[in-house]
Amino acid sequence: MVNVVPVDLGDRSYEVRIGFGLIDTLGAELAPLLTRRKVAVVTDETVAAVHLMQLAKSLENAGIAMTALALPPGEATKGWPQFSRCVEWLLEQKIERRDVVVAFGGGVVGDLVGFAAAVLRRGVRFVQLPTTLLAQVDSSVGGKTGINTAQGKNLVGAFHQPSLVLADIGALDTLPPRDLRAGYGEVVKYGLLGDAGFFDWLEQNGAAVMAGDAAARLHAVTRSVQMKAAIVSRDETEEGERALLNLGHTFCHALEKATGYSDRLLHGEGVAIGCALAFALSQRLGLCSQEAPSRVRAHLKALGLKTDLSDIVGDLPDAEGLLRLMGQDKKVVDGRLRFILTRDIGQAFVAEDVPHDLVLALLTEALAGR
Ligand SMILES: NC(=O)c1ccc[n+]([C@@H]2O[C@H](COP(=O)([O-])OP(=O)(O)OC[C@H]3O[C@@H](n4cnc5c(N)ncnc54)[C@H](O)[C@@H]3O)[C@@H](O)[C@H]2O)c1
Numbered sequence: 001m002v003n004v005v006p007v008d009l010g011d012r013s014y015e016v017r018i019g020f021g022l023i024d025t026l027g028a029e030l031a032p033l034l035t036r037r038k039v040a041v042v043t044d045e046t047v048a049a050v051h052l053m054q055l056a057k058s059l060e061n062a063g064i065a066m067t068a069l070a071l072p073p074g075e076a077t078k079g080w081p082q083f084s085r086c087v088e089w090l091l092e093q094k095i096e097r098r099d100v101v102v103a104f105g106g107g108v109v110g111d112l113v114g115f116a117a118a119v120l121r122r123g124v125r126f127v128q129l130p131t132t133l134l135a136q137v138d139s140s141v142g143g144k145t146g147i148n149t150a151q152g153k154n155l156v157g158a159f160h161q162p163s164l165v166l167a168d169i170g171a172l173d174t175l176p177p178r179d180l181r182a183g184y185g186e187v188v189k190y191g192l193l194g195d196a197g198f199f200d201w202l203e204q205n206g207a208a209v210m211a212g213d214a215a216a217r218l219h220a221v222t223r224s225v226q227m228k229a230a231i232v233s234r235d236e237t238e239e240g241e242r243a244l245l246n247l248g249h250t251f252c253h254a255l256e257k258a259t260g261y262s263d264r265l266l267h268g269e270g271v272a273i274g275c276a277l278a279f280a281l282s283q284r285l286g287l288c289s290q291e292a293p294s295r296v297r298a299h300l301k302a303l304g305l306k307t308d309l310s311d312i313v314g315d316l317p318d319a320e321g322l323l324r325l326m327g328q329d330k331k332v333v334d335g336r337l338r339f340i341l342t343r344d345i346g347q348a349f350v351a352e353d354v355p356h357d358l359v360l361a362l363l364t365e366a367l368a369g370r
Helices: 026-033 045-061 080-092 107-122 133-139 169-174 177-194 196-211 214-234 241-246 249-258 267-284 291-302 319-326 356-368
Strands: 002-007 014-019 038-044 065-071 100-105 125-130 144-149 152-159 164-168 339-342 348-351
Touching (some): 026 045, 026 125, 026 164, 038 045, 038 080, 045 065, 045 100, 045 169, 065 080, 080 144, 100 107, 107 133, 107 144, 125 133, 133 177, 133 214, 133 267, 177 214, 177 241, 177 267, 177 291, 177 339, 177 348, 196 214, 196 291, 214 241, 241 339, 249 267, 249 339, 267 291, 267 339
Parallel strands (some): 014 164, 038 065, 038 100, 100 125, 125 164
Antiparallel strands (some): 144 152
């Protein structure tokens, strides 16, 4: 069974196809997009080791020639050195304007390769084949591409929509539990930002999603993608509503920077902690009930996700230091801190001018709990 979610963006519209066995049918899915039977696949070494043979076979069966590059795994890859390596490799492979590049991996590969496709010969088409839960529910959809720099996260990039997204749920079977949990942080985010019913469903079925139940995974990914696709279709370049997808991210990006984009904190883990903090901040501002933050934390904890600053191993900057790191986030407008806050589970909104001292107090207490 394949669920198809359209992303409606006029002449840049595309489909997200979600199901089992999609790596095996990649060749057939790609063929209609190709003007010549050759594709460049960019992946990372871990994904290459477990899934590249399967992908190569699928392309071979469809008579499509493949050339592949495997980058080192991990967030540190998402920077200038591996980006320029990727772009130059694509040029060496003589990838032309009408060719298609395949991004085969998690969000790191998807973001970097999407950006490479955006700038290569002023833009070539690319297809996302996400292999992590995070990439399937979030990063492969919506066309945000880019890399990190010394100044911060995702500060260089482009909006470049893929031509197709194929989320093969079966690929998740080889994903390490920690990465699965991190991806689940983004799944929960959708319930928290706009669908209380989905959050209820996750409370009932989240354990099955994590345990590998096929139907539960298919539903969780499909519902998440439906929500993202709908928001992106209405606000592609984040003039308004798309900002809601950043629930938890102002905190998350500061924490990722503080931990050096290392495996001390995975992006999805930071999102989970950030969501818990966003609910706590909302409650302090009198926006939501006391029960809402407790319920959020209880669910995240029940599934083994990080929820507190004390869940991050090693030193962190003090509250002032973390606040300064937030000031470098893209979501800062004219130096004012912009947060996604909530009135309840499923009711997020953009708050433009949150008082610094309140955030500082919250961070001070959160750090004291370490
Ligand atoms: N563009 C967007 O809209 C958007 C949205 C959310 C997150 N992101 C970005 O996504 C990135 C995080 O993505 P991620 O969590 O997928 O990390 P990732 O790409 O680093 O993948 C996590 C790890 O899992 C491994 N892996 C991937 N698929 C596997 C599989 N099927 N089996 C075994 N191992 C596998 C990878 O090699 C890596 O070690 C961050 O850089 C974040 O900023 C982007």
